[in-house]
Amino acid sequence: MEVRRTVPVKLNVDSDDATLLHETVDEFLWAANHVVDHAWQGEYKTTSKAQLQEETYDEVRDQTRLHANLVQNARNKAADAVQSVVARWKQGEYAGKPHFSNPTAVYDKRCATFHDEYVSLATVDGRIEIEYVLPDADRDTPHSRYLNNDDYEVTGAELHHKDGKWFLHLRTKAEVESDTVEQATTGHRTVLGVDLNVNQLAVTSTGTFWSGDEFDHWRREYENRRASLQRCGSRHAHENIHAVGRKETGRFEMMLHRIANGIIEEAVENDCTVIAFEELTGIRDRLAGASWGHEWAFDRLYEYVEYKAELHDIDVEQVNPKNTSRRCSTCGFTHPDNREGEDFECLKCGYENHADYNAAKNIGLRYLRRNQTGADGGAPVGVRLNRGMLNANGEYDPPAGDSGQSRSPRESPTLNEANGEAVSE
């Protein structure tokens, strides 16, 4: 069987190279958006990669200085995004036209050469060589496990620019012998459960929280601004309402991109191959205090996670939300009184934790059970917690090599007030 890992590596980039990388990424995004625009023309959206290639390749080559394979990768990125929108439409869900603005570019082995300590990347002006900034090779890091490991082959990478720094997310893969499948899968095919709610917009089964305070604050401000402008009633005020609306929408989208990136990071760091959400349909009716704004935000967040997950070969799925907030993730006992606001305390086994965190674990478990009853031999084996894993029977496995640790998971997350994110220890 095949095992895949993504390893982020920081790049040591001087200012000349940075200029080239920026220009390359800009043209890559232009190309991807251009292909989306093309696919979007007409009543039926074009999703065929071959057709999009035929109809856009020459123009993109003319309009950019991109390497031929970067042009193809931009087209693939665009086609994948359009395909996932169309797939969601077929399920009767809402999804808008894709637009790429995050500074990234997708490389494969035809436009990049991956060496042990540096990479050669095609840019808008020929190839450049960039050194990796690697951690100490003796330490146990993803770099030492997958990058300096001859069993793993680098198959491609995504170039990222974040907070003024350049990163390469290297995709690696290894062929694993079948007698070690169990060992390989234990660390590999795992699920990240995500609960969506009002006070905490998102909570993962690994114990990371994204607070809804910022969202609520802006939403109130927006509604106040809007109400006072509406009282004016003039044409000028009317135009202002639209301007405020656009500004707020942009702000919300930025925040949701940040959360989506965090969820993806969480999944990548924990080697999850699936991210499970509850079904979004009807979520506004299920959650106390949820508004149209929350429904919009959850739809967007899901959409962003879906796009971003594709680049890491991670599947994003929705599961039946029934009782995920009332069920005990430890013993399975389901009762409405198990939950009181944000506190979960099982009436049967006494398990106590944050209610949304308990729900995130249940969402992961539900995906796991749904897929283990099928005939799929590659069914995932566990739900990722911040330490260790839950199997389909709800039994807790401590992390590998950690057998000295107690059987009770240190799974109570701690809230980090500074940025509204809770981080596990």
Ligand SMILES: [Zn+2]
């Ligand atoms: Zn219980």
